Amino acid sequence: MPGLRYQLYHEEKAKGGIALTMFGGSSIISPDSPPSFGQLDTSTDRVIPYFNEFAERIHAHGAGLICQLTHVGRRTHWQSGYWLPVVAPSPIREPAHRSFPKMLEPADISRIIQDFGEAASRCQQGDLDGCEILVSGHLIGQFWTPLINKRHDHYGGSLDNRLRFGLEVLTEIRRRVGQEFIVGIRFSVDDMAEGGIQYDEALEITQRHVDSGLVDYLNIVCGNNWANDGLAYTIPNMSFPIAPYLMLASGVRQNANIPIIHAGRIPDLSSADFAIREGHVDLVGMTRSHIADPHIVRKLEQGEENLIRTCVGANYCIDRIYAGAAAYCIQNPSTGREAQLPHLVTLSKKPGKRIIVIGGGPAGLEAARVSRARGHNVTLCEAAGKLGGQVRLAARAGWRRDLISIVDWLSAEVERGGCTIKLDTYVEPGQIHTEDWDVVIIATGGLPNINVVEGAQHAVSVWDILSGEVTPGKNILVFDDHGQHQAAAAAEFLAETGAMIEFVTPDRSAFIELGPTNAGIHFRNLYTHSVQFSMNWRLISIQPEHDLLLAKLRNEYSKTQEVRKVDQIVIEHGTCPNDRLFMDLKDASTNSGEADIGALLKGQPQPWNNSQTGGYQLFRIGDAITSRNIHAAILDARRLCKDL
Secondary structure, eight states: OOOHHHHHHHHHHHHTTOSEEEEEEEEEOSTTSOOTTOOOBOSSGGGHHHHHHHHHHHHTTTOEEEEEEEOOTTSSOSSSTTOOOOEESSSOOOTTTOOOOEEOOHHHHHHHHHHHHHHHHHHHHTTOSEEEEEOTTSHHHHHHOTTTOOOOSTTSSSHHHHHHHHHHHHHHHHHHHOSSSEEEEEEESOOOSTTSOOHHHHHHHHHHHHHHTOOSEEEEEOSOSSSHHHHHHHSOOTTSOSSTTHHHHHHHHHHOSSOEEEESSOOSHHHHHHHHHTTSOSEEEOHHHHHHOTTHHHHHHTTOGGGOOOOOOOOHHHHHHHTTSOOOOSSOTTTTOTTTSOSSOOOOSSOOOEEEEEOOSHHHHHHHHHHHHTTOEEEEEOSSSSSOTHHHHHTTSGGGGGGHHHHHHHHHHHHHHTOEEEOSOOOOHHHHHTSOOSEEEEOOOEEEOOTTSBTGGGOEEHHHHHHTSSOOOSEEEEEESSOSHHHHHHHHHHHTTTOEEEEEESSSSTTTTSOHHHHHHHHHHHHHTTOEEEETEEEEEEEEETTEEEEEEEETTTOOEEEEEESEEEEEOOEEEOOHHHHHHGGGSTTTTOOOHHHHHHTOOOOOOHHHHOSOEEEEOGGGTSSOOHHHHHHHHHHHHTTO
């Protein structure tokens, strides 16, 4: 059900000036369409009071509210929900969700058509402004696509037959909700799969739906979602250019006299303005952009366009959804946590504390930004000559270059806020003790941890490679015992030099911590360069032999061993906290360097005893605690500093 957390997320966008917010992506309408990635359930009347509350909340800010409805068909798994068989037009398994579907029988088709109508009626009874029917890759789209629909009855074969089910659904919805309630469809105009829907056929499909009079708008996307490679194209990340499918949507608009919505990596207002001003589309969907900054429109109206936090296309949000986890933004920790972590930082009741932040990576920058917004006097010290920490290094890895925008925004905010910034400044304990600081925040990050195998001194780290401090070899073994972007990015960097690469991991799959829209890009790039993958193998020792290195590998299951002869070994095993300064300062701090976890999680200030004892409070955040990621680092800083 769309509870308070979910409503507050959308309300924040409404407060920020958005015209229309669409919620409930892939909301289920039938019991045999179970929520495999946490979708809303609109198959019962229980949802109506939630819709009523939701609509009142959003309409109060002048925004529209539409729910997306679907039957996922084969795009789910039978081991969830009511444990009913997965259904599809034909019994063809989907690679991504792996279920073997039952072929829909006439009674099933009639039942599901009715379920769509009832779900749309619930949206109307819930005071929503409309509903959108998701076609792409889901049941209706499975009927459309000849790759999946192999039927020989009047629902298969010709285009007329393949469209029949979807049009019957729309007819039933219109019968239930009338003509005034908004009804749209979201579909792909190019499956980007041999034998699937191609653009010319999609234009014909478009015209048939316009002529039907059953829909008020079309929401145009591209790609397919039945396999990881297709999903990576459907929800393009930072490896894609801005608005990669805009011209395809534009072609639809030129041929169809109906409003066109388009979404697909349109991250900024300039791109959105171009799309509308030049007549390519009528509305632009910017979901991920509003996850990064829900106040885009408000900032524009107030002449603060330069303050907008731009989506970088990391797809951290969407990949978490596909893992069945809550959607969070890689750079904005408040999104999805509105009740506990408001987007706007308020002035402290006791401003003027003297706060020093040591480390200018994402954690340190966010700590400085928030502390200054609270009204405190903030000094930020960074040992390097530039701000950014590990993010700056990660942004050197080819298609992940847009990560630098995270640093750019935070740095601009820190400078705009009036923090004192000291670069090329290595802080020693004595420098802390000689000044009267109220709060000391250690955000010194971590250092590569490669000492996890015998002979690790003969290996190099991902940092060594991406920084350019080490010259790439010609025959390289990359050992990844982390499973995120780091080793994959280094392997891509090395492969582009022409080196022969073997990518070794003890995990059952490479990049196991990444979701499909990111892992798919890494796989595409590395396979393009003929990188060899060796899964389920662990690097256990390195031994030099003349000008080469002997890498001993052990299979995680059979325990058999093999040896590789290479000229370079790259190890990725996360980071060790760079915490020497923190340890040196603990004893002199009033809190022994410990954060009150209870207060932190309740959104309450840390206990303050400086006034009685003198001295400083000491905290550490981000990778200075342990190896995690950008989101965790920024979250650490945000929830600590919002109450200082």
